[in-house]
Amino acid sequence: MTTPILELSGLSRTYQSGSSRRTVLKDVDYSFEQGRMYSVIGPSGSGKTTLLSLASGLDSPTRGTVRFKGEDVAGIGLGRYRNRHVATVFQSLNLLTYLTAVQNITSAMEITGVKGVNRKKRATELLGLLGVEESDRHRRTPELSGGQQQRVAIARALACEVDILFADEPTGSLDQDTADGIIEVFRKLAHDEGKSVILVTHSREVADASDEVIRLKRGKLISG
Numbered sequence: 001m002t003t004p005i006l007e008l009s010g011l012s013r014t015y016q017s018g019s020s021r022r023t024v025l026k027d028v029d030y031s032f033e034q035g036r037m038y039s040v041i042g043p044s045g046s047g048k049t050t051l052l053s054l055a056s057g058l059d060s061p062t063r064g065t066v067r068f069k070g071e072d073v074a075g076i077g078l079g080r081y082r083n084r085h086v087a088t089v090f091q092s093l094n095l096l097t098y099l100t101a102v103q104n105i106t107s108a109m110e111i112t113g114v115k116g117v118n119r120k121k122r123a124t125e126l127l128g129l130l131g132v133e134e135s136d137r138h139r140r141t142p143e144l145s146g147g148q149q150q151r152v153a154i155a156r157a158l159a160c161e162v163d164i165l166f167a168d169e170p171t172g173s174l175d176q177d178t179a180d181g182i183i184e185v186f187r188k189l190a191h192d193e194g195k196s197v198i199l200v201t202h203s204r205e206v207a208d209a210s211d212e213v214i215r216l217k218r219g220k221l222i223s224g
């Protein structure tokens, strides 16, 4: 059997606020394979974003482990894991406001260590693929609409040539045509390029387009 690209074992996260403790993710076990697209679904507050934050190395579990290609990400180092192996599109898009759309992408490629490509050309191609107009590509990101910023964040994630792409509600602020196009890009990324694509979504369409659906309820995995 091949080693999963990502393996969650007994993953739990408890938040402490004053004297009260709340466990919002409870003992989650799951293995993600290469070349597949996954949707994490469940009611609001069920722990989807928490799961994504732990799996992408933005946060550390209270208990349990996240293994990337068999290695505990705590051992790899969360910063190194995030920079080298995964790309994330979260609701706070974390675009650099003093850079243009193209520069946001080229600087991320530089940090991730993407080599052997013309970064500016690649950034421009991806923005085109995601429907960001030529005239908008050289504007600083605060001057772009929410939907345009989301596309820039997705283009940046695609440019980084990592093994796993995580996205939290990636089609949330997009019109239907753009959303459909982005789902197709994600599916190709998984099926044609062998990446693992892991999405949190409330969208039925996104879930239906996925290879696997992971369902959470009150912090527990109830199917998957």
Ligand SMILES: Nc1ncnc2c1ncn2[C@@H]1O[C@H](COP(=O)(O)OP(=O)(O)OP(=O)(O)O)[C@@H](O)[C@H]1O
Pocket (backbone or CB within 6 Å): 015, 016, 017, 024, 042, 043, 044, 045, 046, 047, 048, 049, 050, 051
């Ligand atoms: N930093 C934090 N401190 C305390 N509680 C938190 C923190 N982050 C999340 N929570 C709580 O953890 C629970 C799960 O939150 P999470 O954001 O993972 O849910 P979700 O399923 O992604 O919800 P939604 O669909 O509304 O985005 C919620 O009750 C939330 O209030």
